[in-house]
Amino acid sequence: MDQAAEHETQIDWQGGAIFRPVRTGNAFEETVERILEAIKLGVFGYGDRLPAERELATRLHVSRETLREAIRSLQQAHCVESRRGRYGGTFVTYRLPPPDLGELRRAVQDMGAELEDALTYRQALEVGASEAAARRTLTEEQRAHLTQRLTDLDRATPEEYRQLDSRFHLAIAELTGSHSLAAGVAESRMRLNDLLNAIPMLERNIEHACEQHRAMAEAILAGDPEAARRATEEHLEATAALLRGFLG
Structure with missing residues (x-):
């Protein structure tokens, strides 16, 4: 992601329309829901990198372990993928399905x-x-x-x-x-x-x-x-x- 795109994503991230604190007892399920909302609504499109794990966990008010479980589940559903290395992170792989x-x-x-x-x-x-x-x-x-x-x-x-x-x-x-x-x-x-x-x-x-x-x-x-x-x-x-x- 180039510097300009990263800056735009940071503004969306600060806005909080999607990544507001989880407030129910179902932290895992609601964390999955919030990330999917951000993806399906286009806050993060195909190929975009999600916020860093520490930032996302803080914003959602969930533990990093809960966040990791949610991301693993979204990987299994082919909605995101994790990459290692200097330019690593969690990237969106979800594409909108054709309308039926x-x-x-x-x-x-x-x-x-x-x-x-x-x-x-x-x-x-x-x-x-x-x-x-x-x-x-x-x-x-x-x-x-x-x-x-x-x-x-x-x-x-x-x-x-x-x-x-x-x-x-x-x-x-x-x-x-x-x-x-x-x-x-x-x-x-x-x-x-x-x-x-x-x-x-x-x-x-x-x-x-x-x-x-x-x-x-x-x-x-x-x-x-x-x-x-x-x-x-x-x-x-x-x-x-x-x-x-x-x-x-």
């Missing part, structure tokens, strides 16, 4: 009213996060981070798009300074993640989404909460409409 619309339609039917509940929950959290981020006085580093996330998304290939989209939305949540809100956005994204990944890559939709993402970022950077709210509402409503159309 038939299976996902059945999943939507099983969800029933829970789908609308998840969409409403996401709307409330992410609209509020954009508005809150726009109200804050951001540091130069924070502004550069959001701009970089937008640039990465604009340049994304179809294979990269969903994960980089997650990174962008999580970056906004992290800018609020509220760990609880950032964690809620990550949780709501995970509830819908497989369904969102199943939406076909429609060229016009991607162009439209890029315009909406840019409007969201520009409003936040300009310190305009109302514009940030409107842009986020428009974007999430469009995504929900596509989801209902393809998977309803």
